[in-house]
Amino acid sequence: MGLYVLNTAKTHVLPMYVAASAAQFLSPFWLAKGLQLATRSFFVLFMSSLGVHALRNRVAPLVPPVTRQQQQQQQDASDAQPQDASAAAEGAPYAVVTGASSGIGRAIAADLARQGWNVVLIGRNRDALREHARALKREARAAGRRLQAHVVEADLAVDATPDAVYEQVRALCAEGTQPEILVNSAGVAWDCEFADLPEERLQDMLMINCVATTRLTQLFARDMKERKASGRIMIVSSITAAMPNPKVAVYAATKSYLTSLAQALSVELEPHGVGVTCLMPGATYTAFQARSNAAGARVFKHPRLCMTPEEVARQGVEGMLRGDSLIVTGWMNKLMVNVFEPLLPRKIGMLLVQAFW
Numbered sequence: 001m002g003l004y005v006l007n008t009a010k011t012h013v014l015p016m017y018v019a020a021s022a023a024q025f026l027s028p029f030w031l032a033k034g035l036q037l038a039t040r041s042f043f044v045l046f047m048s049s050l051g052v053h054a055l056r057n058r059v060a061p062l063v064p065p066v067t068r069q070q071q072q073q074q075q076d077a078s079d080a081q082p083q084d085a086s087a088a089a090e091g092a093p094y095a096v097v098t099g100a101s102s103g104i105g106r107a108i109a110a111d112l113a114r115q116g117w118n119v120v121l122i123g124r125n126r127d128a129l130r131e132h133a134r135a136l137k138r139e140a141r142a143a144g145r146r147l148q149a150h151v152v153e154a155d156l157a158v159d160a161t162p163d164a165v166y167e168q169v170r171a172l173c174a175e176g177t178q179p180e181i182l183v184n185s186a187g188v189a190w191d192c193e194f195a196d197l198p199e200e201r202l203q204d205m206l207m208i209n210c211v212a213t214t215r216l217t218q219l220f221a222r223d224m225k226e227r228k229a230s231g232r233i234m235i236v237s238s239i240t241a242a243m244p245n246p247k248v249a250v251y252a253a254t255k256s257y258l259t260s261l262a263q264a265l266s267v268e269l270e271p272h273g274v275g276v277t278c279l280m281p282g283a284t285y286t287a288f289q290a291r292s293n294a295a296g297a298r299v300f301k302h303p304r305l306c307m308t309p310e311e312v313a314r315q316g317v318e319g320m321l322r323g324d325s326l327i328v329t330g331w332m333n334k335l336m337v338n339v340f341e342p343l344l345p346r347k348i349g350m351l352l353v354q355a356f357w
């Protein structure tokens with residue numbers, strides 16, 4: 001809310017006010033009166049928009065299964081028949097995470113598993129997924145809980161994969177434990193000029209970042225909406241969505257698509273109890289740089305500009321459970337998305353982006 005006010009004030013109110021005051025000073029009487037009226041109406045509109053923003057329908061916070069069990073145990077305490085915590089964890093709802101074999105998706109899956117969700121880990125690297133599932137189960141056992149962690153090996157660059165993955169997930173989750181959370185973290189990029197972009201890289205970016213994420217989101221959103229129970233969908237975008245980015249033009253464009261999709265869906269699905277969160281990380285230390293030919297990008301060489309996947313996951317999961325529709329991680333990235341992008345002319349913004357890339 002604070003950022004929204006600051007953003008709107010800086011972007012619209014202040015420049016409008018300065019322009020209107022200057023125009024009033026310079027104009028003839030009748031025009032000055034008209035401008036005064038327009039300025040006042042604008043302020044009334046601005047104040048009402050703040051009101052609408054504050055009253056906007058937001059989903060209720062999603063309570064982690066571990067906390068739900070603790071609350072249930074406290075309620076049952078008077079029955080002198082304490083519940084077995086590990087047995088209760090068996091029936092916990094699922095969180096489905098794509099890109100769970102590495103980086104941000106892997107860290108998000110770990111965060112959700114620690115909070116009591118059973119997990120379905122999706123990716124191509126079966127060994128990495130299995131190793132992660134085993135480690136999460138070990139960690140849960142050490143904490144006295146039981147965890148279901150399934151692995152689905154899938155190539156999301158293939159057209160039919162999202163539907164097949166959805167069917168596999170449905171088969172894995174027992175009745176009553178259907179996925180409560182979907183996290184779309186799988187994503188790829190390729191750093192080079194557009195004319196030199198290999199066709200298969202272009203195809204992968206469009207298929208994995210856009211097509212697969214959209215289809216998976218649709219399949220799970222339908223179920224969540226039908227169940228009328230609270231649910232969450234996270235779409236991992238990027239701060240590159242905020243500004244066209246030469247050298248990673250297609251990647252940035254796919255992330256703009258995802259940001260637009262997530263924000264529209266959050267408004268559509270919130271009345272049905274389903275929160276949609278767009279997570280916009282900035283530079284994050286993962287395998288992504290090397291995999292996307294971007295290891296030389298200047299932004300990854302500045303420790304102050306880079307975050308760890310664990311920190312990105314922590315901020316993302318916290319905001320998603322709270323019901324936030326947009327999360328920009330890190331204050332430098334917030335500055336970029338909320339201040340530079342709206343204030344700077346596009347060409348200057350792109351020069352800034354290029355300076356960091």
Ligand SMILES: NC(=O)c1ccc[n+]([C@@H]2O[C@H](COP(=O)([O-])OP(=O)(O)OC[C@H]3O[C@@H](n4cnc5c(N)ncnc54)[C@H](OP(=O)(O)O)[C@@H]3O)[C@@H](O)[C@H]2O)c1
Nearest residue numbers: 099101102103104123124125156186187238283284286288
């Ligand atoms: N790292 C950054 O600086 C940064 C910044 C902003 C946004 N992001 C976004 O964050 C998300 C996660 O990236 P990351 O940094 O965690 O990168 P990462 O470590 O390279 O992880 C990418 C994940 O996507 C999966 N993936 C790639 N191609 C796939 C395919 N064809 N089918 C199924 N899964 C596939 C990978 O699984 P396999 O290895 O098993 O194929 C891997 O788990 C991406 O959407 C990325 O755009 C990253």
